[in-house]
Amino acid sequence: MIVVGGGLGGFTAVQQLRGRGFAGRIAVVDPEGVPYDRPPLSKEFLAGSIDAEQLLFVEPHWFAERGVDVYAAAATAVDLPDAEDDDGRVAVTLSDGGRLTADRIVFATGGKPRALPVPGGDLDSLLVLRTRADAEKLRAGLVPGARLAVIGGGLIGAEAASAAHRLGVEVTLIDPVDPPLVPAVGPELAGRLHAMHAAAGIRVLAAAPSEISVRDGVHELAFGDGIGPVSADVVLVGIGIVPNTALAEAAGVEVDGGILTDDAQRTSHPRAWAVGDCTRPRLGDGSPGRRAEHWESAMHAGTAAAAAMLGQEPPAQTASWFWSDRHGVHVEGVGDMTAGDTTVTRADASGNVQAAFRLAAADDGHRVVGAAAVDGGVAIRVARRMIDRGTAADPARLADPAVPYKQLLK
Structure with a gap:
């Protein structure tokens, strides 16, 4: 088995494959190497209360002890055999020139931060928060007295704004939706949660920047509607993700705003499964459903995929659940x-x-x-x-x- 991606969905698939009795070789392919947890990046890790080692799902020796090979490289191509070819092999080409083959593959390729669609939204100096390296880069700029502009008031934006404020940073939180998170928690609770920012001393703007420029290390965010510019030493953009589907799509797997999967995480190819943020469920009538981007849904997906790959029944699904922390x-x-x-x-x-x-x-x-x-x-x-x-x-x-x-x- 080859698992492409070391987030929670991919790691859970590996863990479950071994726990459910699979005795063959397993390979994990991820540029970051040993899998680690992502939610603390915008909370405890950003605030400095835990270190990189504490992000790891398991100790690094866990993989070697269980016959799991971890390749710190990117998968650049996946070749899938004809669907009718029972003897064909899945082949994965790596960025370091290596090539792996297996009977089956799990796409756990996650997503990439959505770019800000305004002039200057592609500046290299704008930060995102998706990986440990992203968090380390952001944390380096969060010194007392620094000015941080957070664009996006969703879960990650709110968590990062809260953590930065506790570090003595001057924070401006920017989102055109007032309040954010209504689809997740309802309008009443969303209003209470969003009000916590201003109560803590964070400047909150119900707007969207129309342009961003940078000069001598200082960013200037311009707005319309009579709102003056915002100057910031650090700008974090957190306006959602785009699922990483290119690898699967190039391999011939069906994609529609995410890699389409059934309730056992099977894709349109009988040798391929997909889990986590890169996926989108196919509903009973064949239409695509809403993507789930939360920690527990990735864990359930990894479990379901491993069970299906081994011809076993996965645990019964329960209602989806998420959590967040702020202030x-x-x-x-x-x-x-x-x-x-x-x-x-x-x-x-x-x-x-x-x-x-x-x-x-x-x-x-x-x-x-x-x-x-x-x-x-x-x-x-x-x-x-x-x-x-x-x-x-x-x-x-x-x-x-x-x-x-x-x-x-x-």
Whole structure:
């Protein structure tokens, strides 16, 4: 087996292949070498509270002990045999001139940061946050008194702005959407979360830069609509990713805004699977669904791919889940906050929105289809069980802080 990509999806596929009894050789191909975790890059690693070694999923010797070869190189081409050729081999060409062959391949190629589509949006001095090297470069510029402009108020932008502010950096957070994250957590909670930036002393602009220039190491971000320019020593662009599909597409695998996969992560070629941010699910009617870019979804995908490659049944899927951290609070979400037709919120002791539940009408009342919470792990665990079990939900009890969350399951 060859796994191209060392993120969580690729690593999980390797881990599961061994754990499920596969005894053949496995190769991991990634320019960064030994796989490591990405979410801490915009949080603990950026803030300096953990080091590069603590990012690793496992100790480096884990791979050698389990017969897994790690190639610190890029895959430049993949040749797949004819779909009907039972004896054909998958071949992967490496950037160092090497060539690997295998019976099957997993594309875990991830995504690349989306470029800012304005004049100056392609400046080499603009930073992104996708890899350990990106985080190290960004952290080097986050010295007390430095001016940081963060373009994009989503999860990564918010996390990086929060971490930089704690380091004594003067931060401006820029996003035309006010508030960001509504599809992920609902408007009520999104409003509370976004307001935390200004409350912490971060300048927040509900705008989009029209042009970026740099002179003598200082960036100037220009805006329309009467908004004055923003000067920054460091500019971080975090406006989403574009899935890395070129390798798979060139190999003849079907792509449509992501490598298309079924629920077992199979692609259009019988020797190829795909996991993680590079993928897009094919729905039951054949149309492409929405891509998932969260940590747990990559882990589930790696597990499903390994099981399918070995002819085994993967664990039952549960509602999707994500988390984030900013300004000392922990945010979690589960399910789909864009589905359903009703939102119910629950306030904390200070009157702030602590949790939001998205409900869908059912014959016998309502069902929870999504939930999000601030420092509300119990709420999310309960909501996840309700989603997975299809438990009937009483909107009044969901909103009542006097009703313990666990009682909602009864």
